[in-house]
Amino acid sequence: METAISAEGLRKRYAEHEVLRGIDLAVGAGEVLGLLGPNGAGKTTIVRILATLLPPDAGKVTVAGYDLAREPKEIRRRIGLTGQYAAVDAVLTGRENLRLIGVLLGLGKRKARARADELLEQFDLADAADRPSRSYSGGMRRRLDLAASLVATPSVLFLDEPTTGLDVTSRQLLWQMVRQQVDSGVSVLLTTQYLEEADQLADRLVVLDKGTLIAEGTPEELKRKVGGERLEVSVATAAELPAVVKAVADASADPPRWTRRPVASPSRWSAAWTPSPRSRPS
Amino acid sequence: MSSDTFTHSRALIGRHLRHLTRTPQQLMSITLMPVVFVLVFGYLFGSAIDVPGGQKYQEYIMAGIFIQVVMSNLGLTALGVVGDLDNGLMDRFRSLPISRAAVLIGRTTNDLILVAWSFVLMSGIGFLIGWRVHNDFLSVLGGFGLLLLLGLATSWLGALLGLALRSAEAVNAIGAIIVMPMSFLSNAFIPLDGLPGWMQSVAEWNPVSAVVLACRKLFGNAGGSTGDSFPMQHPIPMALVLTVALLALVVPLTVRAYEKAASKK
Ligand SMILES: Nc1ncnc2c1ncn2[C@@H]1O[C@H](COP(=O)(O)OP(=O)(O)OP(=O)(O)O)[C@@H](O)[C@H]1O
Ligand SMILES: [Mg+2]
Numbered sequence: 010m011e012t013a014i015s016a017e018g019l020r021k022r023y024a025e026h027e028v029l030r031g032i033d034l035a036v037g038a039g040e041v042l043g044l045l046g047p048n049g050a051g052k053t054t055i056v057r058i059l060a061t062l063l064p065p066d067a068g069k070v071t072v073a074g075y076d077l078a079r080e081p082k083e084i085r086r087r088i089g090l091t092g093q094y095a096a097v098d099a100v101l102t103g104r105e106n107l108r109l110i111g112v113l114l115g116l117g118k119r120k121a122r123a124r125a126d127e128l129l130e131q132f133d134l135a136d137a138a139d140r141p142s143r144s145y146s147g148g149m150r151r152r153l154d155l156a157a158s159l160v161a162t163p164s165v166l167f168l169d170e171p172t173t174g175l176d177v178t179s180r181q182l183l184w185q186m187v188r189q190q191v192d193s194g195v196s197v198l199l200t201t202q203y204l205e206e207a208d209q210l211a212d213r214l215v216v217l218d219k220g221t222l223i224a225e226g227t228p229e230e231l232k233r234k235v236g237g238e239r240l241e242v243s244v245a246t247a248a249e250l251p252a253v254v255k256a257v258a259d260a261s262a263d264p265p266r267w268t269r270r271p272v273a274s275p276s277r278w279s280a281a282w283t284p285s286p287r288s289r290p291s
Numbered sequence: 292m293s294s295d296t297f298t299h300s301r302a303l304i305g306r307h308l309r310h311l312t313r314t315p316q317q318l319m320s321i322t323l324m325p326v327v328f329v330l331v332f333g334y335l336f337g338s339a340i341d342v343p344g345g346q347k348y349q350e351y352i353m354a355g356i357f358i359q360v361v362m363s364n365l366g367l368t369a370l371g372v373v374g375d376l377d378n379g380l381m382d383r384f385r386s387l388p389i390s391r392a393a394v395l396i397g398r399t400t401n402d403l404i405l406v407a408w409s410f411v412l413m414s415g416i417g418f419l420i421g422w423r424v425h426n427d428f429l430s431v432l433g434g435f436g437l438l439l440l441l442g443l444a445t446s447w448l449g450a451l452l453g454l455a456l457r458s459a460e461a462v463n464a465i466g467a468i469i470v471m472p473m474s475f476l477s478n479a480f481i482p483l484d485g486l487p488g489w490m491q492s493v494a495e496w497n498p499v500s501a502v503v504l505a506c507r508k509l510f511g512n513a514g515g516s517t518g519d520s521f522p523m524q525h526p527i528p529m530a531l532v533l534t535v536a537l538l539a540l541v542v543p544l545t546v547r548a549y550e551k552a553a554s555k556k
Contacts, residue, residue, distance in 0.1 A: 060386050064551075085388040096379030100310050112302040113387050115295065141313070157383065 012071070013038050013165045013196030014059060019068035021054055028054050030220040032068070036165075041197040043211030043228070045204065050217040052200035053093055056169045059198065060090045073165050089158035093169040093200075095150045096157070099143035103134050103153050106142060110160045121160075128156040132186060148179030155186060166190060168199045172206060184209050204232070296390045303397025304404070307371075311405070321367075325360050325409040329416040332356045332480075349421040351513050354434075354506040355479030356417075358499055360409045361442040362474045365449035368402045369462040372453030381552055391546050399446040406442040410435060425511030434509035437530050441502045444537045447545050454548040479503050483518055495520040498533035505530040 111121025504526035
């Protein structure tokens, strides 16, 4: 298998809304492709199509060497999917979640048990293994979700914004776990809103905006194009944000674009700046 | 059903039963609701309704009360399906190489086990308030078999509704629109000959009516005046035929809806 994923002319529309306008992308065996794009760009739609959950309107797709339209079941045998929202059973314990997936994958009870234990250890969940997953922190739930998508030892892994909403420590822990998979030869399609995450994990990046790919290259190439530094500042209360924003804007040459989001503790906020790509010569 | 589908469904039933033992509200609702049904319908209305054929009211009414649980199975399954769509598990299952029907078979079978459990409780309470069967064991078993078969059909219908509507509010609203006429436009509580002509025909061809009448016959309870339409003249075979027809219609539609199921997120 030379290419893990190849898609040509992928299109999808919902009523009037054209969500994907002809996407071509390829992920080589053992490669990590980062799919970078803002909210609503169509990242999840691409992942759901490639993971056999959503039929495209047009386009030719192969995943793990199998044709999407003709042999979706063969594809399902070879992929792991970690969706944008953790898909675990909240009532079941971590261990039960993984065993259930194992049995559904046809491992048989004994092997499913062993595989669950192995993954719980590997994902640093052994201590919480017998608690219902609803009691897990966001980071733990994400790790359990990732573990669940690896029960079958897939050769192609889809990660849809795997660390959105996680704090720095959980994020780095998850990155480390994804890297382990990559080192063992798994091909990965990773979507993210963070250039930093793409930079950390991806060999190559494509940038998606409003259903069209607008840029492609290695993280270094893209960073050079965009030029940017990215500054992330956390403040204790949302009320302090305007003052901080003004201070940074005053100190920078170009007007920066910034976004704000709540961070781990509910009363804390952070703002992240990225220089506007249009304001810099490429 | 292939052996894989069997293994998968069994694993998923295990999942649902764990939910049941760990969520007391759920256990309580499938335990208390049937008991309350029997007490409310069996006692309160007893004085208000004339029993056809001079038999004891409690004997006449039990088949109708069993039907209430059968119909409420629609909502139970539908809400379970909506829950799995909401928390993304449906996507997880759909990305696995398992048969398209396994997830649905797992859930509907589980819900049918709960209905059977309710029947056991209701029969006990029914006995206490004076319900008796006057037929051989196999006939009685056949009556419960028909009730369960209809319960399976309402469960699949519920799964279809959950997959199509994808929200608990919508399920509650549309579910009521389906369940109310099905259970009340039938002979569950009232004799049909009091209804206006066209309504009477609809009620007589309602699978629920055939199942209720078949149960009354098989339990040896009073049937009441039945009318001379075909289903009412041959309630046992017609209960079977109408219910199987309903299943044959709904199951393929539900499997198709599952294939295309998209979570809202
Ligand atoms: N089932 C649907 N019906 C109608 N529109 C949809 C549907 N699913 C997605 N869309 C639209 O398609 C567009 C792309 O959605 P998608 O979820 O792929 O974006 P995304 O890049 O993953 O965004 P985010 O970063 O917010 O997750 C959005 O405008 C969304 O509203
Ligand atoms: Mg998304």
